[in-house]
Amino acid sequence: MGCTARRNFSESDRHMLESIFREIILEHYRKPRNKGVLENPTVTVSMRNPMCGDEIDLMLAIEDGQIQAVGFTGQGCSISQASVSMMTQGVSGRSVDEALDLEKRFVALMRDDEGASDDRKLGDLSALQGVAKLPVRIKCALLGWNALDEAIKAHKKSPTGAMGEKLEFEDLTELPAGFDPTTHKDDLP
Amino acid sequence: MPAELAESPLNMAVVRAEFPILDQQVHGHRLVYLDSAASSQRPAVVIRTIAEYYAKDHANVHRGAYELSVRATRRYEAARGKVARFLGAGRADEVVFTRSTTESINLVSMAWGRANLRPGDVVVVTEMEHHSNLVPWQMVCEMTGAEIRAIKVTDDQCLDLDHLDALLSEGNVRLVATGHVSNAVGTIHPVEEIARRAHGVGALYLIDGAQGAPQLPIDVRAIDCDFYTFSGHKACGPTGIGVLWGRRELLESMPPYQGGGEMIEEVRIERSTYAPVPHKFEAGTPNIAGAIGLGAAVDFLQSLGLETIHAHEKRIARLVLERLADEFKSITLYGPAPGVARGGVVSFTLADIHPHDLATILDHEGVAIRAGHHCCQPLMRRLGVAATARASFYLYNAEDDLEVLVSGLHRAQELFGI
Numbered sequence: 001m002g003c004t005a006r007r008n009f010s011e012s013d014r015h016m017l018e019s020i021f022r023e024i025i026l027e028h029y030r031k032p033r034n035k036g037v038l039e040n041p042t043v044t045v046s047m048r049n050p051m052c053g054d055e056i057d058l059m060l061a062i063e064d065g066q067i068q069a070v071g072f073t074g075q076g077c078s079i080s081q082a083s084v085s086m087m088t089q090g091v092s093g094r095s096v097d098e099a100l101d102l103e104k105r106f107v108a109l110m111r112d113d114e115g116a117s118d119d120r121k122l123g124d125l126s127a128l129q130g131v132a133k134l135p136v137r138i139k140c141a142l143l144g145w146n147a148l149d150e151a152i153k154a155h156k157k158s159p160t161g162a163m164g165e166k167l168e169f170e171d172l173t174e175l176p177a178g179f180d181p182t183t184h185k186d187d188l189p
Numbered sequence: 190m191p192a193e194l195a196e197s198p199l200n201m202a203v204v205r206a207e208f209p210i211l212d213q214q215v216h217g218h219r220l221v222y223l224d225s226a227a228s229s230q231r232p233a234v235v236i237r238t239i240a241e242y243y244a245k246d247h248a249n250v251h252r253g254a255y256e257l258s259v260r261a262t263r264r265y266e267a268a269r270g271k272v273a274r275f276l277g278a279g280r281a282d283e284v285v286f287t288r289s290t291t292e293s294i295n296l297v298s299m300a301w302g303r304a305n306l307r308p309g310d311v312v313v314v315t316e317m318e319h320h321s322n323l324v325p326w327q328m329v330c331e332m333t334g335a336e337i338r339a340i341k342v343t344d345d346q347c348l349d350l351d352h353l354d355a356l357l358s359e360g361n362v363r364l365v366a367t368g369h370v371s372n373a374v375g376t377i378h379p380v381e382e383i384a385r386r387a388h389g390v391g392a393l394y395l396i397d398g399a400q401g402a403p404q405l406p407i408d409v410r411a412i413d414c415d416f417y418t419f420s421g422h423k424a425c426g427p428t429g430i431g432v433l434w435g436r437r438e439l440l441e442s443m444p445p446y447q448g449g450g451e452m453i454e455e456v457r458i459e460r461s462t463y464a465p466v467p468h469k470f471e472a473g474t475p476n477i478a479g480a481i482g483l484g485a486a487v488d489f490l491q492s493l494g495l496e497t498i499h500a501h502e503k504r505i506a507r508l509v510l511e512r513l514a515d516e517f518k519s520i521t522l523y524g525p526a527p528g529v530a531r532g533g534v535v536s537f538t539l540a541d542i543h544p545h546d547l548a549t550i551l552d553h554e555g556v557a558i559r560a561g562h563h564c565c566q567p568l569m570r571r572l573g574v575a576a577t578a579r580a581s582f583y584l585y586n587a588e589d590d591l592e593v594l595v596s597g598l599h600r601a602q603e604l605f606g607i
Binding site: 023136 | 543553560561569605
């Protein structure tokens with residue numbers, strides 16, 4: 001037992017962390033896209049993770065099934081903020097169905113599904129694939145997507161929107177459906 | 190032993206050897222456990238005591254007419270005596286075994302609070318309480334029409350005692366409830382002084398000692414509080430066991446908290462009479478093994494000496510604060526300045542790295558810290574942050590752990606391009 005001023009880091013850990021805290025993620029964390037209050041949204045969803053305090057207000061302006069504009073406010077860790085920033089880029093100008101398709105692809109990436117890491121439609125979002133190796137952080141990456149999912153559900157119920165009304169959600173699940181930490185493949189011996 | 194460790198009043202090699210869990214690798218590195226404020230680890234003697242109790246002495250306690258039950262009862266009640274001595278209590282029957290600090294506080298808020306609080310009465314808490322010493326009071330205030338007020342926190346996260354005086358002078362204060370040591374920022378509160386002021390207006394004083402009992406010598410009679418609560422699992426004991434100490438006449442005057450077996454004297458269909466304290470508050474089969482394990486834990490802490498543990502905590506906290514401040518330009522340290530009374534908890538944020546990202550990166554260096562609001566959302570709001578990173582150093586942590594933390598924080602800065 002003694003003091004070591006500087007430690008050696010094992011190669012696998014070095015690689016693991018570098019695969020998560022990649023430059024592009026930090027770039028989105030520090031300069032998030034579409035961050036700010038959206039004027040005249042048709043749907044606004046607030047999604048909070050009460051366990052860690054991360055929160056996102058997601059605002060969408062949907063017209064004729066097209067996401068015309070998107071904005072978000074909130075705060076949280078690099079993973080949650082980068083993920084929502086990239087998500088807004090990915091869904092802006094797309095149809096609601098295209099946005100749901102992207103969500104499905106992103107969830108597959110987080111579940112480390114076969115072939116998901118080669119899915120070109122994910123674009124920059126593929127940079128988050130390292131998070132799939134960290135079950136406790138998957139929720140962070142999905143926070144904004146859960147907000148998107150609720151927003152689209154609300155939109156489908158009431159396509160003209162309830163302008164100004166904010167729908168509030170708490171993300172209380174330990175992990176989203178399909179992620180059982182006891183059966184997550186990386187956790188198996 | 191390295192010279193720099195020689196200064197600690199604890200023999201670190203000997204202390205660490207008592208904690209089998211520390212002897213392991215996490216992500217290829219020695220485990221550096223800096224989350225004892227959430228739950229401490231257990232010495233081998235506690236683990237052994239529980240295993241031996243189950244292997245040799247277990248039966249249900251009280252009124253058993255056979256040797257094994259007599260033995261289990263004797264061990265359970267002996268643990269109560271050990272806890273009473275640990276707290277400086279005059280008598281063992283002032284110690285109630287509960288599940289946790291949280292349950293102890295709920296017991297007082299429900300049993301004492303519902304019987305005594307009236308509309309217009311005031312319960313005083315603090316802005317820096319753990320939710321478990323806040324929410325139970327909110328609940329009983331809602332039931333009784335009493336009101337809740339919070340002592341303000343100063344800019345260096347101490348309690349503003351002038352504000353306490355102002356609250357007390359407004360009248361109708363029936364009870365003051367504060368922590369002993371802040372779980373979020375480490376402040377040690379002047380509990381004797383708070384007791385004096387609370388009693389000055391005829392209010393009772395309850396202390397949440399979850400962070401106090403593990404690291405400070407406790408003497409409830411010298412403090413002159415009315416209730417003291419703590420949890421086993423933060424004080425080297427088992428999970429699922431907690432303690433409520435209360436002044437005997439208060440416990441006797443309070444109605445029961447839960448009904449059932451163990452807590453009765455005579456039961457008829459319409460009504461029952463209750464057992465004397467402390468059993469009146471221990472409905473159902475208690476956590477016998479937990480109590481006996483806690484007895485072993487307080488013996489262990491006393492064998493090291495609570496004064497010695499406190500001196501170790503004070504020293505390591507000062508070293509951590511000074512080292513982190515020296516090493517990192519962009520660190521923000523919360524809590525009182527070095528030198529002011531504080532425990533082994535150090536709360537901080539580093540540059541623009543979110544505390545959860547810090548925790549993930551440190552985990553990969555084998556370092557376990559906590560990130561979040563630490564169950565103190567009002568304090569976090571007061572500090573203007575959503576979360577902090579918290580490293581809590583306990584009796585088995587020393588400078589070598591600090592150095593691993595420092596190098597892990599350098600690694601975090603490197604990953605974040607700082």
